[in-house]
Each structure stands twice: as C-alpha cells, then as structure tokens.
Amino acid sequence: MTRKSRITSEIDFGRDxxxxxxxxxxxxxxxxxxxxxxxxxxxxKNGTGPTVLLTAGNHGDEYEGQLALMKLCRExxxxxxxxxxxxxxxxxxPAVIAGLRTSPIDDSNLNRSFPGDPDGRPTAAxxxxxxxxxxxxxxxxxxxxxGGSSLMYLPSALATPSxxxxxxxxxxxMLRAFAAPLAYFxxxxxxxxxxxxxxxxxxxxxxxxxxxxxxxxxVQSVAIAxxxxxxxxxxxxxxxxxxxxxxxLPTRIMEVCGSDYYxxxxxxxxxxxxxxxxDDVCAGQAAAAVYCPxxxxxxxxxxxxxxxxxxxxxxxxxxVERGDCLFHLATDCxx
Ligand SMILES: [Zn+2]
Numbered sequence: 101m102t103r104k105s106r107i108t109s110e111i112d113f114g115r116d117x118x119x120x121x122x123x124x125x126x127x128x129x130x131x132x133x134x135x136x137x138x139x140x141x142x143x144x145k146n147g148t149g150p151t152v153l154l155t156a157g158n159h160g161d162e163y164e165g166q167l168a169l170m171k172l173c174r175e176x177x178x179x180x181x182x183x184x185x186x187x188x189x190x191x192x193x194p195a196v197i198a199g200l201r202t203s204p205i206d207d208s209n210l211n212r213s214f215p216g217d218p219d220g221r222p223t224a225a226x227x228x229x230x231x232x233x234x235x236x237x238x239x240x241x242x243x244x245x246x247g248g249s250s251l252m253y254l255p256s257a258l259a260t261p262s263x264x265x266x267x268x269x270x271x272x273x274m275l276r277a278f279a280a281p282l283a284y285f286x287x288x289x290x291x292x293x294x295x296x297x298x299x300x301x302x303x304x305x306x307x308x309x310x311x312x313x314x315x316x317x318x319v320q321s322v323a324i325a326x327x328x329x330x331x332x333x334x335x336x337x338x339x340x341x342x343x344x345x346x347x348x349l350p351t352r353i354m355e356v357c358g359s360d361y362y363x364x365x366x367x368x369x370x371x372x373x374x375x376x377x378x379d380d381v382c383a384g385q386a387a388a389a390v391y392c393p394x395x396x397x398x399x400x401x402x403x404x405x406x407x408x409x410x411x412x413x414x415x416x417x418x419x420v421e422r423g424d425c426l427f428h429l430a431t432d433c434x435x
Contacts, residue, residue: 105218107229111143113186113237118178119143123229125222127205137194137222142173142187149183150239152338153304154329155230157188158210158243158295160195160203163317165244165309168325176339183338186234192226199315201248211245214298231298240274240336241306243295244325247313247413251425254377254412255324256310257283257351260296262303270305276351277335278307278328282412284354284430307332314416354430360406361429363387365420367401373426375411381429383408388426405429 109123122138129135156165169189190196192210194203202209208223216227235241247253257278259271275283288297299306309328312321327348333339365371369390375381389400409429420426
C-alpha cells in the first residue's frame with residue numbers, strides 16, 4: 101500500500117487563480133510540541149494546459165534559483181498562465197534558512213533523499229511529498245541548483261536523460277530553450293535519489309541547472325536563471341506571452357559520460373589548482389598538487405585527469421580532504 105504524505109496545505113491544486121501559502125510539515129520537538137515546518141508554496145492556475153513544477157532551495161546554499169523564483173512569484177498574475185505553475189522557492193526550507201546544503205535538523209541532503217519517506221525525518225518527508233504529490237501531477241519540471249559553497253560551475257543547464265526517447269527529446273529542447281551558456285547531459289550511473297531521477301520515474305520532462313556557486317550569486321548567474329526559467333515557460337506555452345528579451349547565443353550541448361570525468365583529492369592538505377574553469381585538458385594531464393601544511397617539506401601529491409574534456413566545475417575552498425571533488429569535465433556531444 102502506498103503511504104500518504106503527512107504534509108498538508110490549504111492549496112487547492114484544481115482551483116484557478118493565484119494561491120500562496122505554506123506546506124505544513126509536522127515537526128514535534130521540545131520547543132514546539134504540535135509545531136510544523138512552514139515551506140512556502142505558490143500555485144498559479146488558469147484553465148487547462150500543462151503543469152510545470154519549479155523548485156529552488158533543494159540545496160539551501162544555492163541562491164540563483166531561490167532569487168529567480170522569489171522574483172517570479174511576485175510578478176506573475178494567473179491571467180498570463182496557460183495551465184498551472186507550482187513553485188517551491190525554498191524546497192528544503194530548513195537548509196535554506198540555515199544557508200546550508202543540507203538540513204541542520206537531520207543532516208540530510210534533499211537531492212539524495214528521493215523517493216523519500218512520509219514517516220521519515222523532515223528531508224525524507226519533503227522528498228516524498230515532492231515525488232508523490234507534485235511530480236505525480238506535473239508534465240514539466242525545472243530544479244534550480246548551483247555549485248553551492250564548495251563548488252563553482254560554468255553557468256549550465258543539465259538533464260538526466262530519460263529512457264523514453266520522446267521525453268529525452270523534450271529535455272533537449274528545454275535545455276536549448278533555457279539557453280545557459282552550456283548545457284550537459286549527466287548520465288546518472290545508478291544514482292536514483294535525485295529530483296531529476298524522481299522526475300524520470302514520474303515521466304516528467306525535467307531539467308536542472310548548475311548556475312554558478314561559491315556560496316553566492318552574481319548579476320550574471322541570476323540573470324541566466326531568470327531568463328532561462330521564463331524562456332522554458334514560454335517554450336512549453338505555459339507563459340506564451342512572457343517577455344524573454346533578446347535571443348541569447350545558442351547553448352553549447354555537452355555530456356558528462358561517467359565517474360572518471362571527476363577528479364578527487366588524493367590526500368588531506370592545501371590544494372593548488374594547476375588548471376582553471378573553462379580550460380580544455382587532456383587525459384593524463386596534472387590537475388592539482390596537494391601540499392601538506394603539517395609537513396611543508398614533504399613532496400606534494402599530484403592528481404591527474406583520467407579523461408580529456410573541458411573543465412565545467414571546480415572546488416572552491418583551499419583545504420581538502422581525501423575524496424573531495426576538485427574538478428569535473430564535460431565533452432562536446434557529437435553533432
Ligand atoms: Zn544543488
């Protein structure tokens with residue numbers, strides 16, 4: 101038997117108009133015996149048409165998507181919508197309020213928690229609600245991320261390709277419509293706990309983003325988020341008349357083919373990057389040198405790229421532990 105979510109709200113998903121209130125996630129703790137966590141939700145519906153789910157704050161320290169959705173939800177009027185838009189600008193609300201990747205309540209990562217558990221800790225309960233109650237009624241989804249506190253990305257849109265050819269073609273068209281400077285297909289390698297994996301299970305055409313990072317947002321990265329969301333909503337005809345400004349340059353379509361396109365620190369220490377974001381590198385090339393501050397005269401440990409490609413992501417903090425991701429690569433898709 102499928103267990104039902106314990107999250108409730110005053111939202112009537114079938115009602116036309118604009119509704120904004122809070123999902124109520126029961127959270128009985130010492131300071132609040134009958135309390136609930138209030139997760140903001142906005143729903144705009146007008147007549148019949150597709151449903152699109154827009155999420156940000158899946159990771160609390162990734163800000164472009166949160167800003168873009170907070171601005172969009174204040175601006176949109178239901179008369180301009182054809183179908184339904186559901187927005188969660190602070191999907192893992194406890195993580196958002198703390199400015200952390202993971203929830204400080206349960207130390208959990210929402211994007212490794214799907215399909216979730218209605219009786220689990222808060223992050224698992226949120227994942228379960230999104231998959232069972234929201235993705236189940238959606239046709240399209242955009243899950244807005246960036247590199248967070250520990251990573252910096254070239255501004256990207258991405259998709260985990262659906263096994264359904266038609267959905268995969270729709271994902272590619274959404275990536276092109278989003279028009280980030282680059283877009284890539286990320287092959288999941290068995291990772292089925294992400295929101296994009298949940299969307300694929302639900303047969304929802306979904307894309308994500310990695311818009312920047314370093315624990316902040318920039319003029320450029322917020323603009324790419326805002327423009328990209330609007331352009332996709334226009335492309336899928338949910339906001340047919342929205343102003344999307346001038347046509348951007350075509351997006352560079354790439355792919356991340358496997359785990360060996362990632363480079364990890366081989367040791368604890370201070371890492372010296374030997375290449376930078378956007379560089380093209382060759383298999384075997386040195387990526388970083390890790391120095392030991394406790395024993396400065398010790399030879400640094402070098403790490404190398406296993407594959408050739410373009411660096412689309414790098415680590416931000418200077419201190420590393422063995423196993424921290426330093427870089428990852430993408431390669432151009434063959435035309
Ligand atoms: Zn993220």
